[in-house]
Amino acid sequence: MLDERKQRILQAIINDYISSAEPVGSRTIARKYDLGVSPATIRNEMADLEMLGYLEQLHTSSGRVPSSKGYRFYVDGLLPHQEMSENEKALIDKWYKAKVRRVEEVFQETAKIISRVTKNISLVLAPQLSQAAFRCLQFLPLDGRRVIAVIMTDAGFVENKIVEMPDGATFEDFRRMSNVINKVLAGHTFDMISSESLQRIRDEIMDSTLYDAALELIHRSLDTEKTERLYLGGTTQLLNQPEFRDVGKIKDLLLMLEEEQLLKDILHAHLGDGLSVTIGHENKYSGIQDCSIVTATYHLDGELLGTIAVLGPTRMEYGKAMSLLSYMNNNLAEIIKQLRW
Numbered sequence: 001m002l003d004e005r006k007q008r009i010l011q012a013i014i015n016d017y018i019s020s021a022e023p024v025g026s027r028t029i030a031r032k033y034d035l036g037v038s039p040a041t042i043r044n045e046m047a048d049l050e051m052l053g054y055l056e057q058l059h060t061s062s063g064r065v066p067s068s069k070g071y072r073f074y075v076d077g078l079l080p081h082q083e084m085s086e087n088e089k090a091l092i093d094k095w096y097k098a099k100v101r102r103v104e105e106v107f108q109e110t111a112k113i114i115s116r117v118t119k120n121i122s123l124v125l126a127p128q129l130s131q132a133a134f135r136c137l138q139f140l141p142l143d144g145r146r147v148i149a150v151i152m153t154d155a156g157f158v159e160n161k162i163v164e165m166p167d168g169a170t171f172e173d174f175r176r177m178s179n180v181i182n183k184v185l186a187g188h189t190f191d192m193i194s195s196e197s198l199q200r201i202r203d204e205i206m207d208s209t210l211y212d213a214a215l216e217l218i219h220r221s222l223d224t225e226k227t228e229r230l231y232l233g234g235t236t237q238l239l240n241q242p243e244f245r246d247v248g249k250i251k252d253l254l255l256m257l258e259e260e261q262l263l264k265d266i267l268h269a270h271l272g273d274g275l276s277v278t279i280g281h282e283n284k285y286s287g288i289q290d291c292s293i294v295t296a297t298y299h300l301d302g303e304l305l306g307t308i309a310v311l312g313p314t315r316m317e318y319g320k321a322m323s324l325l326s327y328m329n330n331n332l333a334e335i336i337k338q339l340r341w
Contacts, residue, residue, distance in 0.1 A: 023057075107306075112234075119312075124307075126228055271297055309325075
């Protein structure tokens, strides 16, 4: 444990480094922060903090910068609780109302909002269709030979697929088929559709050609939409961060951001954790060990849906990122519900 004076000095150093991106010296802390001690005392305390692993000195003549351990102590014990202002909340709500008309757009716009507010990379992991519950199927006539199948899930996702009508089938046959499928599958998750349910659909449709069309439609939904959707925002924001003026660092990070499955794995590691902060070397992936990730998981009707995250340098504004994700996390379900009905 650090005594109160060391904690106050560490807090001042981290606050200053977050805002300036420059190594912090004892005279800077003494001049800018009213700590009631001399620069010499601050210098000695900084030396102790470095020895304890909370600070690092990049060069012998430079000031100190926080280490991953220092940031962890700061986030866990020194960071004051921060709420978004009513004006900030109103601007976000206005953005959603102006930009979002379908559930899929919620996640796209959420990624944009997070990156613009935090000036870092945003990651939004949307739910798997196979884990979403079937809500309804509707057919719309396209022409004399084709119909549009519209599949909706309980999470509000809408999938549109063009289906060829078998020889001899009419649009009324497809409407009858949708009524049967809706009655049998309503409330079932896609990955839990049983052979008994399919047999019941077959028995009620009483037409093997129509049943084959229905089965193909269900299989196509599972095959094409069974993985989560990852929305990424603000990649270019990192180019403005001083930490990534090093071409090697930004190159490694940009290459990692092209690995969609890796990014999903990173978010999966925090699925169900609530609001979580992973700092620097706590990340097991080498491409982001100079970064921190703030994640939050969101729910709908008590069911876990996915993850939203901020990825940025360890010098990120943790308070802003955490308050934003907390607000978004609490409001995503309500926005989705409003669009569903």
